[in-house]
Each structure stands twice: as C-alpha cells, then as structure tokens.
Amino acid sequence: MSQSRIRNFCIVAHIDHGKSTLADRLIEATGAVEKRQMREQLLDTMDLERERGITIKLNAVRMSYTARDGVEYELNLIDTPGHVDFTYEVSRSLAACEGAILVVDASQGVQAQTLSNLFLALDAGLEIIPVLNKIDLPGAEPERRAQEIMDLIGARREEILAVSAKEGTGVPELLEAVVARVPPPRGKEDAPLRALIFDSYYDRYRGAIPSIRVVDGVVREGTEITFGSHTDDVYHVDEVGYLQLGQRPAEQLEAGEVGYLVASLRDVRDARV
Template sequence: SDREKQDQFLDKMDLERERGITIKAQTVRLRYHAQDGNVYILNLIDTPGHVDFTYEVSRSLAACEGALLVVDASQGVEAQTLANVYLAIDNNLEVFPVLNKIDLPSAEPERIIHEIEEIIGIDAHDAVLASAKEGIGTGDILEQIVKKIPPPAGDPAKPLKALLFDSWYDQYQGVIILVRIIDGTLGRGDKIQLMSSGIAHEVLKVGVFAPGMVEAQSLSAGEVGFVIAGIKEVQDARVGDTITLLNRPCAAPLPGFKEVKPMVFSGLYPIDTNQYEQLRDALAKLRLNDSSFSYEPENSVALGFGFRCGFLGLLHMEIIQERLEREFNLNLITTAPTVVYK
C-alpha cells in the first residue's frame, strides 16, 4: 500500500538505513510477466556486500541457482566483489554482472566491463547497465534473470528436504525460520524434524515474503519461504540444518555450512550489573539471527560479569553492539578489540 511504501524497502533495520548498507540478507518473491509471454515466479535474496558479512552471503548462495554481481560503474571491482563472486562460483552458480549507478557523472561502464573481464575472468560484454536510484535497467535485469539463470531442480514428490538458511526470534511467534525447499512439499499441520537434533515440531504457518509476510498453504521444491513451528528454544533452529518430515524423512541431510572463525575479540559488559541475565538472553537471540559471532562468559575485577565475543571484523563488532543496545535496550561497556596471533 502507499502507506507502507518507503525507500530501501528490504533494509528493515534503522541501522541499515542510517549507514546506507545491508546487514541482514532479505528474501522477496516476485511474479514477473516476461517478454516471452510467460509468468515466472522469482525468489530473490538481497545480500550484504561488506566483507564482514560474508557469512550472510555464503548462506544465501547455498539457497540459489544464480547470482547478480552488482558492480559500481564508477568505483569498479573491489576486494569484497572478488570475495563474493568466488563464493558464488564455488557454489556452481550462474553469475552475470550488472553495472549500477550509471547515472553518476563519474561512471565509466566501458572501463568497468574490461576490469570485470580482466580481474574476475567472467564474460561481461552483455552486462546490464542500471541505476537503482533512477530505475534504469530494471526490466533488462529481470529479463536476463529469466534467460540466464536455470530453474530450480527438485522433485515435489520426493521426501521433504529443506535447507534452513536463516532464522530470527519473534517475541509473539517464537523462532521464525527461512528455508529453501530442495525436494518435497511442506504444508501447515505437517510434523517436521530438525535433523541435527532430531527434535520434532508441528508446522503452524508457512508462507513467503511478497514483499511482506504472506501465508501460503504449502511450499514445494524450488521455493523459498518462512516456517513458524512454535520453536521456543533459539538453539533448536541452527542455521545450515536440514528439515524433513517426521513420518517420511529424507535419506541424508544436506552438507550445511562451514563454521566461521571469529577474527576480532572484545568483551561486552552491562553497565548495570542487574542486566547480566538480560544480556545473556539477548546474545542467544541475536546469535540465532547472526551465527557468525560467538560469545562465552567471562568476568573482570573492574567490570564484573560479562561476555567475551568474537566477530568477523570491526564493522561487525560495531553493528552487534548497536543492535544489542537498540533492540534489547541494554547499556553496554565494550573493551578494546583484540586479534589472536599465531
């Protein structure tokens, strides 16, 4: 509706809007009437670009068939461009380049196309020239998606096999999980099992983001959507887990994700010592939403009881601290960041 319209719609956090960056990957479903006369359902995932959020990207890529490599038409290929494109290639995805911000006076599309071919080694002669701000090239991008990216493989008749690639905690509905259905069908009322723990739950709701939460009767092979199954414990919904049906399980789980190693460590302590329990619960809920950071209890003579946390980088550390303070109303002291030397 007009009331809900806003810029950067998929950047849900205030932090993302303020800084002009994507922190959390977001999914959205789109019905597209292509020029060939057919209607295609596109399941899109908007991922961060910054190297500190590489884990968000790697999880999303595991749920996709293809990727758009968005390159700034004035700045060209950056270090994070290389990191993310190699992740996509390692996942055997179809990758095609899009040059964004071509409306800028400093845009040099010809030079950037040559740079993509030279540095990354992928064909960029037919890269789409676009400007998200001006709405230029959007139709061309959608046409290229339909032509170049293969439809998802998968059999709706096989036993359910779904990849859990993101999750977050909702105080009213418990844990909400994002899944990509590899095989089979998942519907309301089904009894599901999380394969790493063997814990069973009954599905209360399934649906898609189009772009808000829209309930559906079921999700089948190739689709991406959310599942609410009354999961109360945050540790029960591990990112990378395989979901299957309790009475008709799949033969083997999916490979899941590699554990990430934190690079930067810092201590987080509540200013008010009475907030220690609140901080512990907040860290558990936040780790469900961002499993790339780790934490363990520690105490200090000066600061009392707190947690030693590991992050992927300094920006990641800053974002986690701000999210804890904003989303959980905590007042925190952060110790100076350190790195581990071998």
C-alpha cells in the same frame, strides 16, 4: 508453480555499490509493493542497517514477473550484505540460490569485497549476471569497468548489463536476464521433505520462525519436521507461507520455493542455520 518458472537469486556487491537500491528497483518494477509504499532500502529493516545504509540481516522477497514472452515467473530475491564483516551471511544466501547478480559501480570498478563475494558465488556454482551500476554518474567509465569484469570472470561484453538503480534505467532488461540466465531449481517434488534454513528470527508470540528454501518435497500445515543434527525433537508445522515484504500464508511450499514456516519453535537455536 512449476519449478521451470521459479528463479532464486541474490545480489552481491561491494559496500555502497548500489545493491540495496537495485533490489528496491526490482521490487518496484515487478509490482511487489505499491509505489506509494516504497521507501529507500526497502529490504533493510534493522535500525542499524537503515542508520548506516548497509545490509546486515538477510531478507527475502517473492516477486511475480510476467516476461516479454508472456510467461509468468516466480522470482525469489534474497538480499545479501555487502560489507566485509558479514561474509557468513552472504554464504547463507548463496546456498539458497541458483544465480547471482554481480553489481559493480561503474565509477569505482571492482573492489575487494566484490572479489570476495564473487568467489563465494562461484564456489557455490551460481550463474553470474554481471551488472554495471551508477552509469548515470559523471565519473562512470562503463567500458573500462566492463573490461575489468571480462578479465575477471571471462564474460562477453554483451553479457554485461548497464543500469542505474537510482534512475531505474536498465531494470527491465535485468529482469529479462534473470529469467533467461538463472537456472530453475531442480528439486524432487515427490521425495521426502528437505529444506535449507538460511535465516531465522524470534517472534514473541509464535516462537522462532525460520526462512527456508525447499530443496525436495512439500511442506504444509501439519507436516512433521525435524532439524537434522541439531535436535531430535519432532515439530508439527502450524503455518507456511511466502516472504513478500512480510509474511503471506499459503497452503504449502513446494520444491524450489522460498518462504517461511511456523512450528512453535521455542528457541532460534532449534532452527540453527
């Protein structure tokens, strides 16, 4: 797909402000998973995450979205932790994105971790889409909280979206905002391969499997790769694909795209983030 129709973004928020629930609504709205397969906090897969209701390990999902103008877009959502203990994981996510949805609880307002994650996103040069969540709550104060956001980042009132992740209110408008406001990636498709590793995990049968954002070039089965300063070893790519609530093999990943690769890596340290 042309880079002009790719949007790579994340969601940043204070803990319990509804980030994972909003991610679930976006996935549901784009049809990335059937409604009968939906479960709360779909991107949170670690047992501890589901038990405590927080996001620790990074997850990513590719969604296909047909905008109101009839154009189909590839949306890559990279989930981020909202808890203060996981700032490093947040910074890894941001490096793979061009935009960030800033979620603020309409009843609680801007909190400490809101600021921390926002400043990380601003330092990374991301386009910020501010969102007031939980507008369905009796204690919601959308105008007061919107003013807090305007004072914080200089946003105009009309740029601040109102949603209820629980009810799904405002989600279609948020998807349109992602398409309109998040810049597309600008990698060089004919350049040598460069990719950013933002996560990895170990599979007992296939070795370490890194999640990547292709910066320049193309990676496909048979491509020879190295991992920069970490090791001089040369690996041959066995498989590439998309992250779509699981792994979906593909012929190749092009500049701007997000996915995974398999290259018989023996140790996750060989693909250090």
